[in-house]
Amino acid sequence: MPAQEWRLLLTGDMSAFDNMALDEAVLRCVVAGTSPSTLRFYGWEPSAVSIGYFQGIEQEVDLDVCREQGVDVTRRLTGGGAVFHEHDSEITYSLAVKDDYPGIPKKVLDSYTLLCGGLVAGFRRLGLEAEFKPINDILVNGKKISGNAQTRRFGGILQHGTLLCDVNPQLMFSLLKVPSEKIRDKLIAGVEERVTSIRREVGTVDNAAVIEAMCAGFSEVLDIHLTPGTVTDEELVLLERVKEERYANPTWTYKR
Amino acid sequence: MPTQPGPISADTRSGDYKAVGGKLLRVRMTVTADNPPVIQTIRITGDFFMHPEEAIEDLEQRLTGAPLDETALRARVQAFFAGDASPEDVQVVGAGVDDFVTALLKAA
Secondary structure, three states, rough: OOOEEEEEEEEEEEOOOHHHHHHHHHHHHHHOOOOOOOOEEEEEEEEEEEEEOOOHHHHEEHHHHHHHHOOOOEOOOOOOOEEEOOOEEEEEEEEEHHHHHHHOOOOOHHHHHHHHHHHHHHHHHOOOEEEEOOOOOEEEEEEEEEEEEEEEEEOOOEEEEEEEEOOEEEEEEHHHHOOHHHHHHHHHHHHHHEOOOHHHOOOOOOOHHHHHHHHHHHHHHOOEEEOOOOHHHHHHHHHHHHHHHHOOOOHHHHOO | OOOOOOOOEEEEEEEEEOOOOOOOHHHHEEEOOOOOOOOEEEEEOOOOOEEOHHHHHHHHHHOOEEEEEEHHHHHHHHHHOOOOOOOOOOOOOOOOOOHHHHHHHOOO
16 A cells, blocks of 8 residues: 555644644544544744643643743643743644544554654654653653643544653643642652653754654654645634634633 | 532642553542542543543543542543544543553542
């Protein structure tokens, strides 16, 4: 079978609300058949905190500090944990396919193994000994470098995740709630031990090289051919709609 | 005497439980003064995954009205996981039946 044709989207830095809305808009258009299967890479400006679908916002996020720091807060369509997406410190990817896409396991856990395999292959192309750590993490030298989350809805699969370029645990733990002030320093020290970054592992961060490596990794693992494309008008209209309905809407973000 | 919204004797309980090798489950609920207490309202939050996501509301609804008793709670969580009366299979990633029951009992 020849390689499947996919669209590659490089959308640069956008707000959390636009980023999450575009992921959903692309997913909906992929399912409708008006957009091809898509792999997208993006960044965050301003910095933002996203929380998982099931998380309690007051339990996880220090909203006053976020406001003071100009950090946006939104709720994702996907489960998982709270993430601090720092401007210029993270490359984020998202992948959208129909849920009957050949070769993608019906069991969510198995599909993480497959899709995260594209990232593992990408990190290896950067010279890093990466491994998938179930449920949804990728480790390099035993430390987390990527977290991933998936949803299946509207008849499609959306997986998005982080490629950590730089870590700033002090700032992160000022924005996220900690169980007690007494353990804040311990948590920060724990991040140094458990989390790594592309800068730490490679020495430098070349965003274009990272994205190229990840594209090659996904192409290899999924047997796809990526062609650079653009966001369609239909997707832009949907982006505005779902941004207003969900990601920039307090009713959505504060619902749990 | 002015009437209060909701039952006067409601009591708030909460607890967190991290599934071994899995995710964090956080339970907050209000319960009646009965013996055993009965769940009046419940919210289960955390960094787990559930597909479809909206199924969490079904689970919370099934637990509302349940006595805080291991057998009763387990039966309701099990029924949810077994997918009876659900239109499609529910997949929960990062926590299983026992983890939800443990989290509920911890909060109790």
